[in-house]
Amino acid sequence: MNASAPHAHLMQPQLTPRPLPAEMLEALKARFGAQRCSTALAVREQHGRDESVFDVPPPEVVVYAESSEEVAFVVALAQRHRVPVIPYGAGSSLEGHLLAVQGGVSLDLSRMNKILRVNAEDLTVTVQAGVTRNQLNAEIRHQGLFFPIDPGADASLGGMAATRASGTNAVRYGTMRENVLALAVVTPQGELIQTGTRARKSSAGYDLSRLYIGSEGTLGVICELTLKLYPLPEAISAAVCFFPSIDAAVQATIQIIQIGVPIARCELLDANAVRAVNAHDRLGLREAPMLLMEFHGSEAGVAEQAGTVQEVAREFGGEDFDWATTPEARTKLWTARHHAYLSGLQMRPGCRAVTTDTCVPISRLAESINESVREVQEAGLPYFIVGHVGDGNFHLAYLIDPNVPAERETAERLSAQMVQRALRLEGTCTGEHGVGLHKQGFLLDEAGEGAVEVMRSLKRALDPHNIMNPGKIFTL
Template identity: 75%
Template sequence: MNAPATTAQLIPEFHPREVPAVLIEALKARFGERCSTALVVREQHGRDESSFTVPPPAAVVFAESTDDVAQAVRLAAAHAVPVIPFGVGSSLEGHLLAVQGGISIDVSRMNKVLAINAEDLTVTVQPGVTRKQLNDEIKSTGLFFPIDPGADASLGGMAATRASGTNAVRYGTMRENVLALEVVTAQGEAIRTGTRAKKSSAGYDLTRLFVGSEGTLGVITEVTLKIYPLPEAVSAAICSFPSIEAAVRSVIQTVQLGVPIARVELIDANTVRMVNAYAKLGLREEPMLLMEFHGSPAGVKEQAETVQEIAAEFGGNAFEWASTPEERTRLWTARHNAYFAAVQSRPGCKVISTDTCVPISRLADCLLDSVAEADASGIPYFLVGHVGDGNFHFGYLLDPNLPEERAKAEQLNHALVARALRLEGTCTGEHGVGLHKMGFLVDETGAGAVEMMRTIKRALDPQNIMNPGKIFSL
């Protein structure tokens, strides 16, 4: 296992490549006002929700079609200039930062739902469509898209980072739900991977190669997804526990008994306090599970009763049930507002977010030791988790003017990842590697596997222009 990084090593190195004036002129000639070099626009596209600060890209191109993306990439490739895809900017790991300079390609205007094939349970969208927009457009069909990372992220970005979220325990991640892609390669060629068929044995699985590639192999310009029938009945509940351990043990037993729970989220007492202050919810300030059950009315009732019995064995109390959409929205507000509530609790802070995931049987071991370390550190933090699949997140709240706080938080993160890997888990369950977790990739996969990734990257992107400096260095 690598030694913890020093504070200096935690700041990404900025080695900008030259962006020649002739390229900017060519982009402006092709895109007109849709190519911006205004500082405020560049700065907007040069930051995400990570704690890193890097100079912005040299220009931003607002693409409105696959051809726009292809032409922008071809122009950049002619000058070996980096290209960084941009959706809504909700990344947590520095994916959007121009660490080698270059241009940002904003696909947010590519926001059309192209085809709804309700009879096949598939939908095809442009990459700028967000998950909430998609569900608004397909709700009249009685179908929905379940992957919910919390933020209203773009579907192209969710595919690029192999995102998941609160429903993953029941419906899986983007890996399981992306059927096909259209991608613009580093040469500016649009290719298609996969079909609308539910399975295929035709050649290499290029769809899975691009899902999770974080923009380092190409720019996603179209996504075909699985969608699902809206459940006949939905019920949600919150339940408070005397300790985090009691809540986690309850989840482990629920999963191991095979209860098909749709969502089960942990919120620690710190986070409940923050959410109460932020959203005036009046929740009990104890460790809490938020749960949701999908199915037939009888099935939902049976699931809920089973989970309530399990929770009671571990001291779970104060169950609050919600069956109407309005009531469920109120309960889930606590989870979805957690990040923003935490940031508001320490004005001006930066957040270092963790993203480990472990086998469900090792969840208590990993989580409880990590909570003890965080409590002992004195660093303010919040804790939430999609604990039904073993994934949880600490958010350490740092004063950006105190380097010692960043160093301490990174030491906590390093210890947490090392613990997760010892327990046969991963350094990132859903956020991706980006900049922040590059140092852990070799620890998790081994040097040989990372070198194979580099070989693929060099073969598909010989000039290293597609979001360079992310996942691993070349």
Template identity: 80%
Template sequence: MNAPLPNTFFDVDARRPVPPAMLEGLKARFGERCSTARAVCEQHGRDESPIDVPPPEVVVFCESNDDVAAVVQLAHAHAVPVIPYGVGSSLEGHLLAVQGGVSIDLSRMNRVLRINAEDLTVTVQAGVTRTQLNREIKDTGLFFPIDPGADASIGGMSATRASGTNAVRYGTMRENVLGLTVVTASGELIHTGTRARKSSAGYDLTRLFVGSEGTLGVMTEITLRLYPLPEAVSAAICSFPSIDAAVQTTIQVIQMGVPIARCELLDTNAVRAVNQHDRLALAESPMLLMEFHGSEAGVAEQAQTVQEIARDFGGTDFDWATTPEARTKLWTARHHAYFAAIQTRPGCRVVTSDTCVPISRLAESINDSVAEAEEAGLPYFIVGHVGDGNFHLAYLIDPAVPAERETAERLNLQMVERALRLEGTCSGEHGVGLHKMGFLVTEAGSGAVEQMRLIKRALDPRNIMNPGKIFAL
């Protein structure tokens, strides 16, 4: 497996310019909502990845399904790439215009279309963010649990098959998307799935599009599962003498079948950064941040069991948060960990991992990765949804020092190779994008990736849907 290195993710000669006739058509249809301004294009040509790619030529701000279909129909006619854009929070280069083209900004498609509280479902436009959704349904007694950390759009979360802090109990986007409205590569509007809880009717097109990273179609509407707000919620933090002790505690909790809702790991570096950013006074040692959902009695029983397990591994300083305000403070700090860490090295870029392994192999995966990180000497931090075997080790690199990028990529390669040896995956939730294309071939095998290519060619014969992502055609 070859580690991806800077400036090897795209071929300038492969860029496909937007012809004047198409640009005129877009401006005639969208007016001021079609922009070629440099600042607008540059904003839509970068994400949170460390990869630099020239921006798209045009950005179109869509407000309806018909808007998206109109853009795609023009793009299909002229064989020009289109790249869906939500809020720009992706980490693997998903929205970068590697072959040029048009960025379809879906942020104005931000309406909650239909709440069916009695069926525990909701249908939203793709630009609705997870916090907006929960704010708009709070009076129903329901909530949407998928929480990837960033305030991502539901469309982007569906496209990358996101998960996050609650996945250990509520699953990922794969389990929680019931149906879609999709604009296909030819500009046709199709619907997949229903609001029913199950179906055995035909191919499961919903699951095909969820996780496809915009390479098969543009998702414009999504129907989701909702869940009743739990009767009782309690959060706790617990400090440990080592990362291994925290991980061993997690493994025991999961193997004992404790229905913990969240189980997040922060290493010493992440805790220190959060303390500085949010003016907290957390013990600067490896920490688990946990949450329990259920009845009052059930939550108390879960918490007691976890506390006993943690003490067996040296866990101390249990701090409980039972009020909404106290829990929000803790989880806000966790969500700030990424940006808090970046601020510890001004001007840095981040090369981050996203491996996931079977829970029994988690300690080995993290411990060996930490040893390599310490030996390399690059600044780093760890956060992880360790309850489902997923963790992120992020390196803070100086973009002006190519050797740091190369070291970080080498370490990332070693981490992925280790995860695959342990029967895990190169990406638990971030997706493949550009950064993990070589890793996917190693994980899935050339035969399986060729089947993916066949699907791509069949559904997108002109290769206009976010080309150059997941695999090369």
């Protein structure tokens, strides 16, 4: 890492469209028909826009696959014609992952939404890539099981694996990296391969599953996943607590983690975020920095955890503890938390958000957040903060007028400063959003030229014609 000489932040992606031959388009139409192979502008634009600030021309065609074999057909055809393929799940990415910077095919996997096999006795499930986390949890809840990875949006599980997603439960249950046992992947050559098994561990050869998790669609298309499941806790309790400052809330969080409380969720909302969810969800919460926490375990264990946390919070000025012990009350709070991003956008109608997430060692979290807040307040941009602060990860959204270039430039400058600070504190440029288009320069700062060149070497070896989601993570 060379934090003293950061690489240029990518302000706008380089567009190098590759033609889609008529022969390939005809082959796609013949296989999928007009209902599942669309060149309609409205459909293409839907698949050519995510939650990032980039404006990029849409893909040339959208294909809806319904099986791994159909994915393999599309990829093999694209390989033959050297045409880009961009896997598409729910379209909820934030860093430009699904944008067609080189044109090509948007391969929509949302119709691959079957839960293939639940092995309750082994706490595993196998699903198609288009299954969403809410769909999975609704299906397995009656068996007393749940899948804990919760990035907020109702993302597809294939997309969550591709971006190595995590979210509100990561402090206790880990990320997608720790919860995927096996994958079925279509390689850039159009071959369907299996990585891993349902066994909880293995030392058999290279760990290919981990190679594809976090690859952002640049090495292949994830079609099926085998995931770990967990028993629904005997008792669940959630609480909100308000603090006199962000620093006090973060210091309380650090203390909670350092003394070993096995808290399941520990989310920070700053006063701006609380104000936004109040307006959106009509909650009436006190508009001050807030921790939203959840405890899982036995009745006695949850009570003990909650009591310890309440004592720690009071040491840092925490007050107005409000407990939500019924499913309805908890759902109301967590729904509001998941709406925080969209609620925040409504604070400034017509705005776009430049959203940055970083993750640092928990002991450095207060420093990272405090400096970021000071900088954005001095700059005068509207903003809000939400964070999975239990594992040192927070998100800062700068709300900009898309018609005022100076605001975009200010937001990008603040974003760069925030990331460089995280790197100086021995953290990462992205805790869960991924690299996509937006953080390629930051990846170089974090990993160094040598490590990124190893990544490029893997990409060239597995995808020599660069058809899989080209232009993302790094440039070749």
